[in-house]
Amino acid sequence: MKSDASRPSSLEPRALKIVADENIPLVRECFAGLGDVVTLPGRSLTADDLAGADVLVARSVTKVNKELIQNSSLKFVGTCTAGCDHIELPALKEQGVGFSNAPGCNARSVVEYVLCALDILAERDGYCITGRTVGIVGKGQVGGRLYRALQALGVRVMANDPLLEAEAGVELVELDELLERCDVIALHTPLTTSGDYPTYHLFGEQQLLAMKHGTVLINAGRGAVVDNRALLNVLKARDDLSVVLDVWEHEPEVDPELLELVDIGTPHIAGYSLDAKVTGTVMVYQALCRFLGLPARTSQQDLTPLPPLMKLDFTGTVDADQAASVAMRATYDIRRDDALMRRLLKMEPEARKLAFDFMRKNYSERREFSTLKIDASRSSQEVQQRLQALGFDVLDE
Ligand SMILES: NC(=O)c1ccc[n+]([C@@H]2O[C@H](COP(=O)([O-])OP(=O)(O)OC[C@H]3O[C@@H](n4cnc5c(N)ncnc54)[C@H](O)[C@@H]3O)[C@@H](O)[C@H]2O)c1
Numbered sequence: 001m002k003s004d005a006s007r008p009s010s011l012e013p014r015a016l017k018i019v020a021d022e023n024i025p026l027v028r029e030c031f032a033g034l035g036d037v038v039t040l041p042g043r044s045l046t047a048d049d050l051a052g053a054d055v056l057v058a059r060s061v062t063k064v065n066k067e068l069i070q071n072s073s074l075k076f077v078g079t080c081t082a083g084c085d086h087i088e089l090p091a092l093k094e095q096g097v098g099f100s101n102a103p104g105c106n107a108r109s110v111v112e113y114v115l116c117a118l119d120i121l122a123e124r125d126g127y128c129i130t131g132r133t134v135g136i137v138g139k140g141q142v143g144g145r146l147y148r149a150l151q152a153l154g155v156r157v158m159a160n161d162p163l164l165e166a167e168a169g170v171e172l173v174e175l176d177e178l179l180e181r182c183d184v185i186a187l188h189t190p191l192t193t194s195g196d197y198p199t200y201h202l203f204g205e206q207q208l209l210a211m212k213h214g215t216v217l218i219n220a221g222r223g224a225v226v227d228n229r230a231l232l233n234v235l236k237a238r239d240d241l242s243v244v245l246d247v248w249e250h251e252p253e254v255d256p257e258l259l260e261l262v263d264i265g266t267p268h269i270a271g272y273s274l275d276a277k278v279t280g281t282v283m284v285y286q287a288l289c290r291f292l293g294l295p296a297r298t299s300q301q302d303l304t305p306l307p308p309l310m311k312l313d314f315t316g317t318v319d320a321d322q323a324a325s326v327a328m329r330a331t332y333d334i335r336r337d338d339a340l341m342r343r344l345l346k347m348e349p350e351a352r353k354l355a356f357d358f359m360r361k362n363y364s365e366r367r368e369f370s371t372l373k374i375d376a377s378r379s380s381q382e383v384q385q386r387l388q389a390l391g392f393d394v395l396d397e
């Protein structure tokens with residue numbers, strides 16, 4: 001998706017005016033060496049806000065379209081996100097504006113979100129994820145990492161991705177077959193409305209009804225990949241399904257009836273580990289430096305703080321399931337996000353929208369599994385292997 005255009009000679013780095021979404025962590029620290037950084041609320045950004053700007057650093061909440069940029073002096077737009085459905089790429093191309101997103105910046109964070117959700121549901125419903133079959137729809141940065149993580153955990157996994165070629169060691173199946181065979185279905189496609197395989201409402205009534213008895217459906221891609229109205233109707237009729245929604249059609253609006261019926265609901269924060277956010281900011285900064293032909297002086301290492309929890313010790317008595325749950329919940333307890341989200345149920349529509357954005361803006365610091373060192377030297381090999389497969393930093397001897 002990265003498509004840096006070549007740097008126009010008129011663009012002097014020192015004179016840059018950089019308009020950035022105020023909710024991009026460390027954006028000032030990262031970009032200040034390149035010019036003046038002005039931060040503004042991204043959701044309400046207007047063409048007037050871009051007066052005199054050379055660079056826009058955005059998030060998913062800003063619709064970067066022709067109307068926004070046509071009278072601007074922008075030379076480069078970056079979005080610190082994986083998804084690009086908020087960017088009208090032809091409009092940028094038409095005006096010769098350079099562009100970069102941050103592919104894969106938050107893939108690991110989303111994988112951990114999915115693993116944590118499954119851990120909670122497996123405990124609640126009394127099964128072990130290793131005995132289930134998981135289907136991944138969209139095997140890109142997120143889906144691919146999830147595929148490998150589940151394989152490493154010994155879970156049976158298959159994927160649907162019509163844009164991929166066959167690959168050794170990967171079971172690619174048609175969507176109908178995936179719906180028929182999988183106990184868990186995780187959606188990780190972009191939101192697209194054109195092309196040979198558009199994903200808008202990919203999961204409509206027909207697909208939702210075709211899911212096996214007891215299926216767990218997880219959407220941490222984009223809300224409108226699932227027809228939310230159809231999902232609501234299907235959930236009213238089928239209480240055997242479990243649903244985890246991180247993304248919602250029409251965000252920041254959330255349908256309270258749907259929220260009430262899902263098993264885990266969160267405000268579009270699956271990719272919100274601090275590690276992922278810093279990576280996203282740095283990737284866009286680096287892309288801008290490349291565009292300008294300048295060396296990148298700020299690195300991820302400079303900006304990432306130490307995690308609040310650095311070490312965990314296990315004794316010999318813990319089993320692999322217990323160890324995995326304890327370690328995962330010590331780094332990220334998804335139930336907390338779900339509980340906060342349910343406060344929306346008591347609010348009026350306008351307040352609900354504001355609260356959705358507030359939760360995202362004020363999201364508490366969450367770190368990825370790899371930041372936690374675990375001393376499992378007194379535990380069994382099975383425990384050590386499980387923790388390693390999950391991506392923790394395991395001391396095993
Ligand atoms: N909830 C979050 O916080 C969060 C975080 C990161 C990404 N996302 C969303 O998830 C999406 C996927 O992220 P990614 O980094 O893996 O993107 P990616 O582009 O690396 O992967 C997307 C994959 O989906 C496949 N795909 C496209 N159309 C499809 C279809 N009709 N059926 C099945 N597969 C299809 C593509 O071939 C590709 O392999 C992003 O576009 C973004 O919208 C959400």
Ligand SMILES: O=C(O)[C@H](O)[C@H](O)COP(=O)(O)O
Pocket residue numbers: 058059060061080081082083084106268269270271272
């Ligand atoms: O596409 C992405 O990368 C994610 O959906 C990301 O989490 C969006 O975050 P936002 O830009 O809304 O802060």
